[in-house]
Amino acid sequence: MSAASPGSSSVEIESTYDVDVDTPLPDWSNLPGVVRVGDPEPRDLDARYVDTADTRLACAGVAVRRRQGGPDEGWHIKAPAEGGRSETHWPLGRVDDPDADPVVPDEIQDAVVAWARGPFVPLARVRNHRTAYALLDAEGGVVAEFVDDRVRARDERRGVESEWREWEVELGPAGPADETGRAALFAAVDAAVFAAGGRPAASASKLARTLGY
DSSP: OOOOOTTEEEEEOEEEEEEOTTOOOOOOTTSTTOOEEOOOEEEEEEEEEEEOTTOHHHHTTOEEEEEESSTTOEEEEEEEETTEEEEEEEOOOOOSOTTSOOOOOHHHHHHTTTTOOSOOEEEEEEEEEEEEEEEEOTTSOEEEEEEEEEEEEEETTTTEEEEEEEEEEEEOTTSOOSHHHHHHHHHHHHHHHHHHTOEEOSSSSHHHHHTTO
Protein backbone atom coordinates (compact mmCIF):
# COMPACT_ATOMS: atom_id res chain seq x y z
CA MET A 1 0.00 0.00 0.00
CA SER A 2 2.91 2.34 0.61
CA ALA A 3 6.68 2.51 0.36
CA ALA A 4 8.70 0.54 2.94
CA SER A 5 12.29 0.51 4.11
CA PRO A 6 14.75 -1.73 2.20
CA GLY A 7 14.39 -5.41 3.04
CA SER A 8 11.36 -4.79 5.29
CA SER A 9 8.56 -7.34 5.39
CA SER A 10 4.83 -7.13 5.99
CA VAL A 11 1.91 -9.54 5.85
CA GLU A 12 -0.82 -8.72 3.33
CA ILE A 13 -4.39 -9.52 4.35
CA GLU A 14 -6.61 -9.05 1.33
CA SER A 15 -9.42 -10.38 -0.85
CA THR A 16 -9.46 -10.41 -4.64
CA TYR A 17 -12.45 -10.46 -6.97
CA ASP A 18 -13.11 -10.90 -10.68
CA VAL A 19 -15.34 -8.28 -12.33
CA ASP A 20 -16.55 -7.47 -15.81
CA VAL A 21 -15.22 -4.50 -17.76
CA ASP A 22 -18.36 -2.42 -17.12
CA THR A 23 -19.14 -3.51 -13.52
CA PRO A 24 -19.98 -0.43 -11.39
CA LEU A 25 -17.91 0.31 -8.29
CA PRO A 26 -19.21 -1.08 -4.99
CA ASP A 27 -21.08 0.90 -2.34
CA TRP A 28 -18.84 0.87 0.75
CA SER A 29 -21.30 2.63 3.09
CA ASN A 30 -22.03 -0.51 5.14
CA LEU A 31 -18.40 -1.42 5.90
CA PRO A 32 -17.78 -1.39 9.66
CA GLY A 33 -15.62 1.55 10.68
CA VAL A 34 -15.61 3.18 7.22
CA VAL A 35 -17.16 6.67 7.08
CA ARG A 36 -15.89 7.91 3.71
CA VAL A 37 -14.01 6.92 0.58
CA GLY A 38 -10.89 8.86 -0.42
CA ASP A 39 -10.34 10.42 -3.81
CA PRO A 40 -9.35 8.09 -6.67
CA GLU A 41 -5.59 7.74 -7.14
CA PRO A 42 -4.49 6.47 -10.59
CA ARG A 43 -1.33 4.36 -10.80
CA ASP A 44 0.32 2.75 -13.81
CA LEU A 45 2.23 -0.35 -12.75
CA ASP A 46 4.63 -2.52 -14.77
CA ALA A 47 5.76 -5.74 -13.07
CA ARG A 48 8.33 -8.16 -14.46
CA TYR A 49 8.39 -11.59 -12.77
CA VAL A 50 11.36 -13.94 -12.81
CA ASP A 51 11.92 -17.59 -11.87
CA THR A 52 14.27 -20.45 -12.62
CA ALA A 53 13.79 -22.35 -15.88
CA ASP A 54 12.08 -25.16 -13.93
CA THR A 55 9.91 -22.67 -11.95
CA ARG A 56 11.19 -23.63 -8.51
CA LEU A 57 9.99 -20.38 -6.98
CA ALA A 58 6.45 -20.81 -8.29
CA CYS A 59 6.39 -24.41 -7.07
CA ALA A 60 7.19 -23.12 -3.58
CA GLY A 61 4.47 -20.47 -3.77
CA VAL A 62 7.05 -17.67 -4.02
CA ALA A 63 6.98 -14.76 -6.48
CA VAL A 64 9.86 -12.40 -7.32
CA ARG A 65 9.12 -9.27 -9.29
CA ARG A 66 10.53 -5.91 -10.27
CA ARG A 67 7.71 -3.38 -10.33
CA GLN A 68 7.84 0.14 -11.69
CA GLY A 69 5.20 2.70 -10.71
CA GLY A 70 3.12 3.21 -7.59
CA PRO A 71 4.13 4.06 -4.01
CA ASP A 72 5.82 0.69 -3.44
CA GLU A 73 7.88 0.65 -6.63
CA GLY A 74 10.83 -1.71 -6.33
CA TRP A 75 11.79 -5.36 -6.05
CA HIS A 76 9.35 -7.57 -4.14
CA ILE A 77 9.41 -11.11 -2.84
CA LYS A 78 6.02 -12.59 -1.98
CA ALA A 79 5.84 -15.82 0.00
CA PRO A 80 3.27 -17.81 2.00
CA ALA A 81 2.72 -16.56 5.56
CA GLU A 82 0.31 -17.28 8.37
CA GLY A 83 -2.89 -15.30 7.83
CA GLY A 84 -1.97 -14.11 4.34
CA ARG A 85 1.19 -13.58 2.30
CA SER A 86 4.42 -11.88 3.30
CA GLU A 87 5.92 -9.21 1.06
CA THR A 88 9.53 -8.07 1.35
CA HIS A 89 10.56 -4.89 -0.45
CA TRP A 90 13.81 -3.43 -1.81
CA PRO A 91 14.40 -0.19 -3.77
CA LEU A 92 14.12 -0.35 -7.52
CA GLY A 93 17.60 0.82 -8.43
CA ARG A 94 18.48 1.96 -11.93
CA VAL A 95 16.43 0.65 -14.87
CA ASP A 96 17.93 1.66 -18.20
CA ASP A 97 15.39 -0.18 -20.36
CA PRO A 98 12.08 -1.36 -18.85
CA ASP A 99 11.59 -3.75 -21.78
CA ALA A 100 14.93 -5.51 -21.24
CA ASP A 101 15.07 -8.73 -19.23
CA PRO A 102 15.34 -7.91 -15.50
CA VAL A 103 18.72 -8.46 -13.86
CA VAL A 104 18.11 -9.82 -10.36
CA PRO A 105 20.23 -7.97 -7.75
CA ASP A 106 22.47 -9.98 -5.45
CA GLU A 107 20.42 -9.15 -2.35
CA ILE A 108 17.28 -10.57 -3.99
CA GLN A 109 19.11 -13.73 -5.02
CA ASP A 110 20.41 -14.12 -1.46
CA ALA A 111 16.90 -13.68 -0.05
CA VAL A 112 15.43 -16.55 -2.12
CA VAL A 113 18.33 -18.99 -1.83
CA ALA A 114 16.29 -21.23 0.50
CA TRP A 115 13.86 -21.84 -2.39
CA ALA A 116 15.93 -21.51 -5.54
CA ARG A 117 19.28 -20.50 -7.02
CA GLY A 118 19.79 -18.67 -10.29
CA PRO A 119 20.08 -18.20 -13.12
CA PHE A 120 16.70 -16.49 -13.19
CA VAL A 121 14.79 -15.95 -16.43
CA PRO A 122 11.73 -13.87 -17.36
CA LEU A 123 8.49 -15.58 -16.32
CA ALA A 124 5.74 -13.01 -16.89
CA ARG A 125 5.01 -9.34 -17.40
CA VAL A 126 1.94 -7.75 -15.82
CA ARG A 127 1.00 -4.18 -16.72
CA ASN A 128 -1.83 -2.70 -14.73
CA HIS A 129 -3.77 0.56 -14.84
CA ARG A 130 -4.85 0.80 -11.21
CA THR A 131 -7.21 3.22 -9.50
CA ALA A 132 -6.81 3.12 -5.72
CA TYR A 133 -9.26 4.34 -3.09
CA ALA A 134 -8.60 4.65 0.65
CA LEU A 135 -11.53 3.50 2.82
CA LEU A 136 -11.27 5.85 5.79
CA ASP A 137 -12.49 5.95 9.39
CA ALA A 138 -13.72 9.03 11.27
CA GLU A 139 -10.14 10.08 12.13
CA GLY A 140 -8.93 9.70 8.55
CA GLY A 141 -7.17 6.38 9.20
CA VAL A 142 -7.07 3.84 6.38
CA VAL A 143 -9.30 0.92 7.35
CA ALA A 144 -8.64 -0.73 3.99
CA GLU A 145 -7.50 0.10 0.49
CA PHE A 146 -9.68 -0.75 -2.49
CA VAL A 147 -8.09 -0.98 -5.94
CA ASP A 148 -9.76 -1.29 -9.32
CA ASP A 149 -7.27 -2.99 -11.66
CA ARG A 150 -7.36 -3.22 -15.45
CA VAL A 151 -4.65 -5.69 -16.33
CA ARG A 152 -2.68 -6.60 -19.45
CA ALA A 153 -0.37 -9.57 -19.00
CA ARG A 154 2.01 -11.79 -20.93
CA ASP A 155 3.25 -15.29 -20.12
CA GLU A 156 6.84 -14.95 -21.30
CA ARG A 157 7.35 -18.71 -21.59
CA ARG A 158 4.45 -19.34 -23.96
CA GLY A 159 4.07 -15.89 -25.51
CA VAL A 160 0.40 -15.83 -24.45
CA GLU A 161 -1.22 -12.45 -23.69
CA SER A 162 -4.39 -11.81 -21.70
CA GLU A 163 -6.48 -8.94 -20.32
CA TRP A 164 -8.94 -8.72 -17.44
CA ARG A 165 -10.33 -6.50 -14.70
CA GLU A 166 -10.21 -7.30 -11.00
CA TRP A 167 -10.69 -5.69 -7.59
CA GLU A 168 -8.60 -6.06 -4.46
CA VAL A 169 -9.37 -4.96 -0.92
CA GLU A 170 -6.40 -4.98 1.49
CA LEU A 171 -6.56 -4.42 5.22
CA GLY A 172 -5.09 -1.05 6.22
CA PRO A 173 -3.26 0.15 9.34
CA ALA A 174 -6.52 1.43 10.89
CA GLY A 175 -8.35 -1.82 10.19
CA PRO A 176 -9.43 -4.19 12.97
CA ALA A 177 -6.55 -5.97 14.71
CA ASP A 178 -8.57 -8.91 16.03
CA GLU A 179 -9.64 -11.90 13.98
CA THR A 180 -13.35 -11.39 14.70
CA GLY A 181 -13.24 -7.77 13.57
CA ARG A 182 -11.35 -8.67 10.40
CA ALA A 183 -13.83 -11.42 9.58
CA ALA A 184 -16.73 -8.97 9.97
CA LEU A 185 -15.00 -6.39 7.77
CA PHE A 186 -14.26 -8.81 4.95
CA ALA A 187 -17.75 -10.31 5.17
CA ALA A 188 -19.10 -6.79 4.58
CA VAL A 189 -16.60 -6.34 1.72
CA ASP A 190 -17.85 -9.56 0.13
CA ALA A 191 -21.45 -8.40 0.43
CA ALA A 192 -20.71 -5.03 -1.20
CA VAL A 193 -18.69 -6.59 -4.02
CA PHE A 194 -21.27 -9.28 -4.78
CA ALA A 195 -24.08 -6.71 -4.74
CA ALA A 196 -22.18 -4.71 -7.39
CA GLY A 197 -21.72 -7.81 -9.59
CA GLY A 198 -18.27 -8.99 -8.57
CA ARG A 199 -17.35 -12.61 -7.80
CA PRO A 200 -14.52 -14.43 -6.04
CA ALA A 201 -11.30 -14.46 -8.04
CA ALA A 202 -10.76 -17.64 -10.04
CA SER A 203 -6.96 -17.39 -9.65
CA ALA A 204 -4.86 -16.91 -6.53
CA SER A 205 -2.88 -13.97 -7.97
CA LYS A 206 -2.26 -11.94 -11.11
CA LEU A 207 0.82 -14.06 -11.76
CA ALA A 208 -1.16 -17.29 -11.47
CA ARG A 209 -3.80 -15.98 -13.86
CA THR A 210 -1.14 -14.84 -16.32
CA LEU A 211 0.37 -18.33 -16.29
CA GLY A 212 -3.02 -20.00 -16.71
CA TYR A 213 -3.42 -21.34 -13.16
